Structures are given as C-alpha cells and as structure tokens.
Amino acid sequence: MALGRQLMARLDEAARHSRPGPGVTRLFCSDEHRAVLELIADWMRQAGLTPELDASGNLVGRNARAMAGEKTLIMGSHQDTVVEGGKYDGMLGVALPLQALQALKEAGTELPYGIEVVAFGDEEGTRFQSTLVGSRALAGTFDPASLEARDTDGVTLGEALKGFGGDPARIPELARNPEQVLGFVEVHIEQGPVLEQRDHAVGVVTALTGIERHRMRVTGKAGHAGTTPMAGRRDALVGAAGMVVEADRILNATEELVGVVGKLEVRPNAVNVIPAEVTFTLELRSPEADVRERGRREILEAFERHAEARGLELSVETTYQAEAVACADWLIEALEKACRGCGEPAERLFSGAGHDGLAMHDLTDIGMLFVRCRDGLSHHPDEAISGEDAGRATQVLMRFLTDLGASAQAGPPT
Known part of the structure; x- marks a missing residue:
C-alpha cells in the first residue's frame, strides 16, 4: 500500500x-x-x-x-x-x-x-x-x-x-x-x-489511564564497608531494595493496578562505602482512582515499615498526577x-x-x-x-x- x-x-x-x-x-x-x-x-x-x-x-x-x-x-x-x-x-x-x-x-x-x-x-x-x-x-x-x-x-x-x-x-x-x-x-x-x-x-x-509519580528518598548512614559490623548498619540501599520488592508484591496482588520503580540513584555510590542515601521513583497507573489511591496507601505504609525496621528515614514527594x-x-x-x-x-x-x-x-x-x-x-x-x-x-x-x-x-x- x-x-x-x-x-x-x-x-x-x-x-x-x-x-x-x-x-x-x-x-x-x-x-x-x-x-x-x-x-x-x-x-x-x-x-x-x-x-x-x-x-x-x-x-x-x-x-x-x-x-x-x-x-x-x-x-x-x-x-x-x-x-x-x-x-x-x-x-x-x-x-x-x-x-x-x-x-x-x-x-x-x-x-x-x-x-x-x-x-x-x-x-x-x-x-x-x-x-x-x-x-x-x-x-x-x-x-x-x-x-x-x-x-x-x-x-x-x-x-x-x-x-x-x-x-x-x-x-x-x-x-x-x-x-x-x-x-x-x-x-x-x-x-x-x-x-x-x-x-x-x-x-x-x-x-x-490515570497516572501518578512519586520520588522516594531513603536516608541511612554511610560507613566503612569493611570495618562497620553488619548488625546495626543503616544501609539505605538494603532498605530501598526491600521497598522495591514490597511494591512489586502489592502491585502483583492488586487488580487494575500497574506500576514500576524505574529510576534509582545511590549516594555516595562507592564500592567500599555503605550507602547513605537512595532516591528512587515510583509510578502507579490505573483507570480507577480509588484502586490507585488504595494501592498507593498500601505501598507507602509498607515502605514506612521497612524504613522503621532498619532505622532509616523516608521522605515522599509527589512529582506528577493526572486522573x-x-x-x-x-x-x-x-x-x-x-x-x-x-x-x-x-x-x-x-x-x-x-x-x-x-x-x-x-x-x-x-x-x-x-x-x-x-x-x-x-x-x-x-x-x-x-x-x-x-x-x-x-x-x-x-x-x-x-x-x-x-x-x-x-x-x-x-
């Protein structure tokens, strides 16, 4: 043609x-x-x-x-x-x-x-x-x-x-x-x-679809990777990793809701330093606003639990939202x-x-x-x-x- x-x-x-x-x-x-x-x-x-x-x-x-x-x-x-x-x-x-x-x-x-x-x-x-x-x-x-x-x-x-x-x-x-x-x-x-x-x-x-995007900042404490004992570390990356896995679990269990953690930044991003801070994005999509809101609430509550369990601080910034x-x-x-x-x-x-x-x-x-x-x-x-x-x-x-x-x-x- x-x-x-x-x-x-x-x-x-x-x-x-x-x-x-x-x-x-x-x-x-x-x-x-x-x-x-x-x-x-x-x-x-x-x-x-x-x-x-x-x-x-x-x-x-x-x-x-x-x-x-x-x-x-x-x-x-x-x-x-x-x-x-x-x-x-x-x-x-x-x-x-x-x-x-x-x-x-x-x-x-x-x-x-x-x-x-x-x-x-x-x-x-x-x-x-x-x-x-x-x-x-x-x-x-x-x-x-x-x-x-x-x-x-x-x-x-x-x-x-x-x-x-x-x-x-x-x-x-x-x-x-x-x-x-x-x-x-x-x-x-x-x-x-x-x-x-x-x-x-x-x-x-x-x-x-409706879309929302958030920026998460997980703050822990840097330290020498060789001299700091594993117990009691405030490793921001380990905490963020648990949050990503938890988000994936909730998304898979919720009908009409999809999402992704698409961007992740680590500071200081050094081979022998415990990560002090991780910033990552969370995007959620659903045709139903109540489904998206319910999923977001469940995910953020799970993030808070992970942060508290590891002595980390978590801040959340909404960067975009469209119904x-x-x-x-x-x-x-x-x-x-x-x-x-x-x-x-x-x-x-x-x-x-x-x-x-x-x-x-x-x-x-x-x-x-x-x-x-x-x-x-x-x-x-x-x-x-x-x-x-x-x-x-x-x-x-x-x-x-x-x-x-x-x-x-x-x-x-x-």
Missing part, C-alpha cells in the same frame, strides 16, 4: 534525528528536537499547513481555515522519546495525520473546517521530569512552576525553552478558546498486546464508523498509557485511534508496526476527516 510505504519512510527518516546509541533518543529542546522539527515542518507544508514554533516548544501546523479563526479540529502527538526508545511512539501520531491530509489535498478534497496538527514538544518528561508541557499550554492548564524543573546538567526548563526559540512568558497566550475547537484526535501505537491478540490493525480507545479521562462518545462512534467504512473491525479498548489527551481533555472532547504494534512492545528499540497497518490506519483517518466534514457546520452532537 503506497500510503503505508510513504508513511514508514517518513518515520524512518525522523528516527535518524536521535542521539547515538540503540533505538531513538530525542529529548525536549535538544539538537535532535530542533532537527526533526525542520523535517516535520516540511511535511506540514506538503499537507497544506503553515508551520510555526510556539512559545512552549510545540511545532503547530494550521490550514487557512484555522488561521482565519474557523472552528478547528486539533490532531497530533509528541516528538520526544524516552532514552533508547522506538521510532513510532509519539511520532506516528504526528506523521500519520500529515500523510492523510496530504493525500486528501492531492485528491482535491478540501475539508470545510479548520485543521491544526501539533508536534508536541514534551510528553515523556524524560529530560525535565515535567510531562505534557505543550499540551497543557494549549489546554490552558500549564503550571509556570514547572519552568524551574532542572535536567541532569542543572539547566532549567525555562532556560532550555528560551535557548530553543520558545518564550516562557508567553505560554499563557497559547491557551485555545474551547468554543473554537471541534475536538482533539490522536493516533498512537497501542503499546500493548490487545490488537495483536485480536488480529486487528486498529482499535478505538475509550479512555486514558483518568474518558474519550468523547461522539468521537468514539465517528472513529468506529470510519473503521467500518474502511473494512476494519472497530473493537473498543482502554489505554493503559498516558498521552497528550490527558491534558487536552481539559480543553475539548478527545478521541484516539490505536495502531497494532508487534508484541505490544514500546519504549524499546525493537518497537515495530507494519507498513500495511500504517496504510490502513491512514485510510481510516482520511475517512474520519471526510465524514466529519459532512457535519462540521453543525459541530459535535450534544
């Missing part, structure tokens, strides 16, 4: 803008970010959109109707990646709608509503641990305090944005008027195994209709990952189309989709856009 081949070629080209090493590593406001935006801007122009870098580091492409202030459908996803991630997470949702819009343009199809495609600057939070910067800016919920977040080199988010060509002081001006927005639609790889198990190329998302959000019924039904019109099964499924829709939900109705990925693998260099599925998903989105055109003047159902 020509659409699929073209799309896969674009995704391969985008993946070259990465730090050296396995997979794709492209961080917010990095040289790789700057380079890939030049590529995306060219795709936008080919699709009939005018690209512009906004104050928060998003690259936004608009058609003439959007720039004239007509009611606008926003599409897009993020360009940034985790460290050593894959080439499709995020970038598929930027490249695919631009491919669909270019195909419609070349076919002479003019959509009777505004279009805005956004390559969000930061969704993963890899560099500054402050996620959804760009989508929160559009939704009008950006927190200026996040500008003080620092990367591992001590650079603040605000400083990085200024160096990148953004303007932190003008971020509040990016908030869209809800009355001028039709909705937000994102295409994304599933990052899970459901579509592959069903043997379906695409699926329609019903809701996005689960539902996709709009009218967009779910419209995407299902487009799937059926293209001969694709249109079963519904839940997203266990967070996306820019978590923020955009505060602005407008959201909808999401998932694309099958091999082995359900994501955030990994081996992340993969097929060219055939890419083409089929592009056709579904084209059908959705043209169907929406028939009712654009009336707006979404009420």
Whole structure:
C-alpha cells in the first residue's frame, strides 16, 4: 500500500534525528528536537499547513481555515522519546495525520473546517521530569512552576525553552478558546498486546489511564564497608531494595493496578562505602482512582515499615498526577464508523498509557485511534508496526476527516 510505504519512510527518516546509541533518543529542546522539527515542518507544508514554533516548544501546523479563526479540529502527538526508545511512539501520531491530509489535498478534497496538527514538544518528561508541557499550554492548564524543573546538567526548563526559540512568558497566550475547537484526535501505537491478540490493525480507545509519580528518598548512614559490623548498619540501599520488592508484591496482588520503580540513584555510590542515601521513583497507573489511591496507601505504609525496621528515614514527594479521562462518545462512534467504512473491525479498548489527551481533555472532547504494534512492545528499540497497518490506519483517518466534514457546520452532537 503506497500510503503505508510513504508513511514508514517518513518515520524512518525522523528516527535518524536521535542521539547515538540503540533505538531513538530525542529529548525536549535538544539538537535532535530542533532537527526533526525542520523535517516535520516540511511535511506540514506538503499537507497544506503553515508551520510555526510556539512559545512552549510545540511545532503547530494550521490550514487557512484555522488561521482565519474557523472552528478547528486539533490532531497530533509528541516528538520526544524516552532514552533508547522506538521510532513510532509519539511520532506516528504526528506523521500519520500529515500523510492523510496530504493525500486528501492531492485528491482535491478540501475539508470545510479548520485543521491544526501539533508536534508536541514534551510528553515523556524524560529530560525535565515535567510531562505534557505543550499540551497543557494549549489546554490552558500549564503550571509556570514547572519552568524551574532542572535536567541532569542543572539547566532549567525555562532556560532550555528560551535557548530553543520558545518564550516562557508567553505560554499563557497559547491557551485555545474551547468554543473554537471541534475536538482533539490522536493516533498512537497501542503499546500493548490487545490488537495483536485480536488480529486487528486498529482499535478505538475509550479512555486514558490515570497516572501518578512519586520520588522516594531513603536516608541511612554511610560507613566503612569493611570495618562497620553488619548488625546495626543503616544501609539505605538494603532498605530501598526491600521497598522495591514490597511494591512489586502489592502491585502483583492488586487488580487494575500497574506500576514500576524505574529510576534509582545511590549516594555516595562507592564500592567500599555503605550507602547513605537512595532516591528512587515510583509510578502507579490505573483507570480507577480509588484502586490507585488504595494501592498507593498500601505501598507507602509498607515502605514506612521497612524504613522503621532498619532505622532509616523516608521522605515522599509527589512529582506528577493526572486522573483518568474518558474519550468523547461522539468521537468514539465517528472513529468506529470510519473503521467500518474502511473494512476494519472497530473493537473498543482502554489505554493503559498516558498521552497528550490527558491534558487536552481539559480543553475539548478527545478521541484516539490505536495502531497494532508487534508484541505490544514500546519504549524499546525493537518497537515495530507494519507498513500495511500504517496504510490502513491512514485510510481510516482520511475517512474520519471526510465524514466529519459532512457535519462540521453543525459541530459535535450534544
């Protein structure tokens, strides 16, 4: 399928803008970010959109109707990646709608509503641990305090944005008027195994999971590893290790709750010194807020018991929290209709990952189309989709856009 081949070629080209090493590593406001935006801007122009870098580091492409202030459908996803991630997470949702819009343009199809495609600057939070910067800016919920977040080199988010060509002081001006927005639609790889198990190329998302992240600091006492008796040691790493195991036990015993300890730092991190301090992260996800809250409470109580038993101090800082959000019924039904019109099964499924829709939900109705990925693998260099599925998903989105055109003047159902 020509659409699929073209799309896969674009995704391969985008993946070259990465730090050296396995997979794709492209961080917010990095040289790789700057380079890939030049590529995306060219795709936008080919699709009939005018690209512009906004104050928060998003690259936004608009058609003439959007720039004239007509009611606008926003599409897009993020360009940034985790460290050593894959080439499709995020970038598929930027490249695919631009491919669909270019195909419609070349076919002479003019959509009777505004279009805005956004390559969000930061969704993963890899560099500054402050996620959804760009989508929160559009939704009008950006927190200026996040500008003080620092990367591992001590650079603040605000400083990085200024160096990148953004303007932190003008971020509040990016908030869209809800009355001028039709909705937000994102295409994304599933990052899970459901579509592959069903043997379906695409699926329609019903809701996005709730997520919370915490930073734990376990403090003990350093000492000479050779002269300090084992009994009575206040080893922060041993205590933290017990906490990690306990978190894993509770997560495995709790339905509809998943989580991970993904980052761990040891101080002084020396071969012959008892660890004095360990900092680690805990992320929890669940579609049900009460399940997540109950799991968090049980995990933190277990951590406190471990700390007390070993004479350690424990501090907990919540660094991020977003509640689960539902996709709009009218967009779910419209995407299902487009799937059926293209001969694709249109079963519904839940997203266990967070996306820019978590923020955009505060602005407008959201909808999401998932694309099958091999082995359900994501955030990994081996992340993969097929060219055939890419083409089929592009056709579904084209059908959705043209169907929406028939009712654009009336707006979404009420």
